[in-house]
Amino acid sequence: MTGTRALPATTAIRMTDRDLVDLVTDDWRKEMPDLDQAGVELTRRVMRLAGILGDNLAAHSARWNLTKGEVNVLATLRSVGSPFELQPTDLKARLLMSSGGVSNVLNRLEGRGLVERKPDDNDGRSSWVRLTPEGSELALAYARSWTETQTDTYRAASPAAVTRASDALREVLLALGDDEPPRRESRGAK
Numbered sequence: 508m509t510g511t512r513a514l515p516a517t518t519a520i521r522m523t524d525r526d527l528v529d530l531v532t533d534d535w536r537k538e539m540p541d542l543d544q545a546g547v548e549l550t551r552r553v554m555r556l557a558g559i560l561g562d563n564l565a566a567h568s569a570r571w572n573l574t575k576g577e578v579n580v581l582a583t584l585r586s587v588g589s590p591f592e593l594q595p596t597d598l599k600a601r602l603l604m605s606s607g608g609v610s611n612v613l614n615r616l617e618g619r620g621l622v623e624r625k626p627d628d629n630d631g632r633s634s635w636v637r638l639t640p641e642g643s644e645l646a647l648a649y650a651r652s653w654t655e656t657q658t659d660t661y662r663a664a665s666p667a668a669v670t671r672a673s674d675a676l677r678e679v680l681l682a683l684g685d686d687e688p689p690r691r692e693s694r695g696a697k
Contacts, residue, residue, distance in 0.1 A: 535547070563656065
């Protein structure tokens with residue numbers, strides 16, 4: 508774990524409606540009352556949530572003997588439907604990974620027999636990455652397990668609150684220019 512605390516157990520009794528960010532923000536408001544803290548508060552909460560969830564994902568992935576990057580590649584390939592393939596540039600765009608990062612993850616997954624790379628018949632400079640049957644089964648089983656873990660993670664929050672938070676974050680991300688990348692079909696979908 509990277510130092511962030513685990514999410515509270517669903518049976519924990521809440522003593523306050525304030526979180527750690529409220530405490531930090533209050534302190535800054537005393538020191539610098541002229542600064543608008545709204546954006547800073549959002550950033551602190553997003554970073555705190557990212558840390559907590561990142562730790563949860565790392566722990567969950569380790570139980571499957573996978574890294575977060577490997578999980579993300581497997582899940583992305585499985586999510587696009589049969590034949591479960593994309594080009595490395597599409598993986599890079601969807602996962603916000605560097606080309607080298609994608610390449611390293613693909614090398615590891617290919618070594619484990621979970622993905623295979625095939626040259627693009629129409630462009631010799633490009634290739635396609637496809638889940639093997641074993642990779643597809645693993646990705647599906649992991650997705651089920653991770654979804655159950657997420658359900659447990661957010662159990663203490665109402666489904667409406669989770670949906671509102673997700674919708675609000677989408678609005679902020681879109682305002683920051685984080686639009687959906689163009690969707691390209693796989694070879695088998697044509």
